[in-house]
Amino acid sequence: MEDVDYSVKNRKSQVTNLNTVKFEDQGQLKTNSNILNNSKNITNEKLRKSSVAILRNRFFRIALTTLNSMTYFYNTSIYNRFVVTDGSTTSDSPQAFQNIHDHTAMWNYINGQLLNSLYWDAWYNRLNVSFNEKDFIAHDNKVLGVARLRQLRVDPSQCDIPKQMRGVIEKCYPAYSTKARFTKSIQIQGNITPIYTKNAWDFSDSHVTGATSYSAPYGYYDGSGYIQDLSRSNDETVAILNELFQGRWIDQSTRALFIDFTIYNANVNIFVIVKIIFEMPESGGLFGSTIVQPVRLFRYQTVTDYFVLVCEIVYLVFLAYYTIEEILEIFKYLTIDRSLNQLTRTMSVAAYDLLGFLIMFCIVYFAFAQLGYLAFSARTLAYSSFTQTTYSLFRIMVGDIDFPSILKAHPVLGPIFFVTFVFFVFFVLLNMFLAIIDESYKTTKAELIQQKNDVTLGHILKKKAKDLAKRVQKKRSKSIVRILREYGLMGKEKLPYEDYRQALKSHGYSEPEIFTTFVKYDEDGDNNLDLTEQQQLAYEIDLGVIYKIGEPVDEGIGTDEDSNGNSVKDEDNYVDPEDYNELIQNVDLMEATLVSIITRIDELLASLEQIEIAKREHRIQLSGIIKDMKFYLNVQEEQNPILLACRIL
Numbered sequence: 001m002e003d004v005d006y007s008v009k010n011r012k013s014q015v016t017n018l019n020t021v022k023f024e025d026q027g028q029l030k031t032n033s034n035i036l037n038n039s040k041n042i043t044n045e046k047l048r049k050s051s052v053a054i055l056r057n058r059f060f061r062i063a064l065t066t067l068n069s070m071t072y073f074y075n076t077s078i079y080n081r082f083v084v085t086d087g088s089t090t091s092d093s094p095q096a097f098q099n100i101h102d103h104t105a106m107w108n109y110i111n112g113q114l115l116n117s118l119y120w121d122a123w124y125n126r127l128n129v130s131f132n133e134k135d136f137i138a139h140d141n142k143v144l145g146v147a148r149l150r151q152l153r154v155d156p157s158q159c160d161i162p163k164q165m166r167g168v169i170e171k172c173y174p175a176y177s178t179k180a181r182f183t184k185s186i187q188i189q190g191n192i193t194p195i196y197t198k199n200a201w202d203f204s205d206s207h208v209t210g211a212t213s214y215s216a217p218y219g220y221y222d223g224s225g226y227i228q229d230l231s232r233s234n235d236e237t238v239a240i241l242n243e244l245f246q247g248r249w250i251d252q253s254t255r256a257l258f259i260d261f262t263i264y265n266a267n268v269n270i271f272v273i274v275k276i277i278f279e280m281p282e283s284g285g286l287f288g289s290t291i292v293q294p295v296r297l298f299r300y301q302t303v304t305d306y307f308v309l310v311c312e313i314v315y316l317v318f319l320a321y322y323t324i325e326e327i328l329e330i331f332k333y334l335t336i337d338r339s340l341n342q343l344t345r346t347m348s349v350a351a352y353d354l355l356g357f358l359i360m361f362c363i364v365y366f367a368f369a370q371l372g373y374l375a376f377s378a379r380t381l382a383y384s385s386f387t388q389t390t391y392s393l394f395r396i397m398v399g400d401i402d403f404p405s406i407l408k409a410h411p412v413l414g415p416i417f418f419v420t421f422v423f424f425v426f427f428v429l430l431n432m433f434l435a436i437i438d439e440s441y442k443t444t445k446a447e448l449i450q451q452k453n454d455v456t457l458g459h460i461l462k463k464k465a466k467d468l469a470k471r472v473q474k475k476r477s478k479s480i481v482r483i484l485r486e487y488g489l490m491g492k493e494k495l496p497y498e499d500y501r502q503a504l505k506s507h508g509y510s511e512p513e514i515f516t517t518f519v520k521y522d523e524d525g526d527n528n529l530d531l532t533e534q535q536q537l538a539y540e541i542d543l544g545v546i547y548k549i550g551e552p553v554d555e556g557i558g559t560d561e562d563s564n565g566n567s568v569k570d571e572d573n574y575v576d577p578e579d580y581n582e583l584i585q586n587v588d589l590m591e592a593t594l595v596s597i598i599t600r601i602d603e604l605l606a607s608l609e610q611i612e613i614a615k616r617e618h619r620i621q622l623s624g625i626i627k628d629m630k631f632y633l634n635v636q637e638e639q640n641p642i643l644l645a646c647r648i649l
Contacts, residue, residue: 082292083290111238150211156171183224203224228249255282260275272293357433371417380406396421480509487499495528495534
């Protein structure tokens, strides 16, 4: 019999050891799983940061290596050579580019500074350059081809002279447009026979010239016109310009003259496109402007350039990927978020009304723009053209108002124009726009109320919060013994308080709960749970016995009658763990609800207090108004004897 008992005990101890090893293995597996998940999260975060760093690096690499600092110095050198006054010309001289305002000054500039800058036939020691050194500007900048002159003219027959002035003026010249463009041959003046400029007097369309349309400060010009190419020889170029000058190639019919040429500097591998424009608007006068545009056409020549090409491709791939990703996210969350959903639906409902409003707004806006252009264009720069007038009116709409310039342009019409524009645009059209949006919003809101509540962003956040709370409660629903077994702490000779605390805290238990349960079973007070105390802990928690804090534990000392008498009472102390956890969840939910209710009550009391303060201030104001009225009536009665007599009667 003793052998049987011994074998049973031995078998139980083996089973206990196997369970302990099993829980230790489970704890190790869970620890390894947590480590693996953390490593995956860290890897994903590193990949994200690396992608952003690569995208930023490629952006700056492309931006900083496409053009270098020498581009600025090269561009400035060319600009100063052709535009800024050279050493042989003073700033007050008519040849200075900024002082060119008539045909004479323009021809002086072309024959002077332009030719001197284009042709370098000798070195500083007056020795002529070799054949290979010709066609260079400043000996480093190669002129590709030759410079070209191109002018655009208008047809005088497209300009109508008022009947009252036809006896005084025979011809007038309109503004440049494709309709008013002159395409016939130019009549050569001065009885000269062209030798170098035979084709300069005939019109060529844009297919022949190869030029594109261009928007200049005073007009928009297409690529057609009358062209004349200069020569590679300085002497021949002088002869060409002399023929054009003597034959009066440029006259009142000319609206624009373009001088185009391209330069290349092999030292920095940069092309410079130079365009010099002389405009002669219908108002008279002459205005010059320039464009000096550096560009790098041979971009991929060295290893660094090919590296930049790879960076550009990578950048475009990243840019396309992130752009598509963000667009998809926008469309994904537009319908989820209630506010964005209301906004999109409001704009879709108001689309047709807004289209009609836009048409009406454009009619009113451009009517005021036309009026402003006609009334103030001659005296105000902000209204000098129709385009500038539209910009100026838009500036008035956003609050950038230049009223003194309008008042100075026309003391009577200026204020009337300003007041009427503000009235119609701000007080009429703007309120119409707001009314359309408001009506559409009301319609959309009513439709959303009648519809079934779909999934919104708020619902998703609430669901996630509830899932998180359930997850926390699920952690707390695990018994203490099960948690300790998962961490391999049960069965140890000594279970320290710190290990006990860390295991329970990771599963959502609070500090007071951890401390109370540990102190309860640490009978010897050595801050460790030995095997006996662990068995007592496992026995009571597995049975679901509830002990009140401070209540003495029944050690089982007493008679059998006491034990039998208290059996019913002990049974009442047993609680189902699931019911206990559900009770805890309900209590937590009730506490959260009470906190929300208390917060709303506080907000309501604060609002009532603000209303009471406002009422008091309103009463004080009314009292002051009544006093002022009484005082005024008394003064009127004293001054008027009729009112005084009526009051006495």
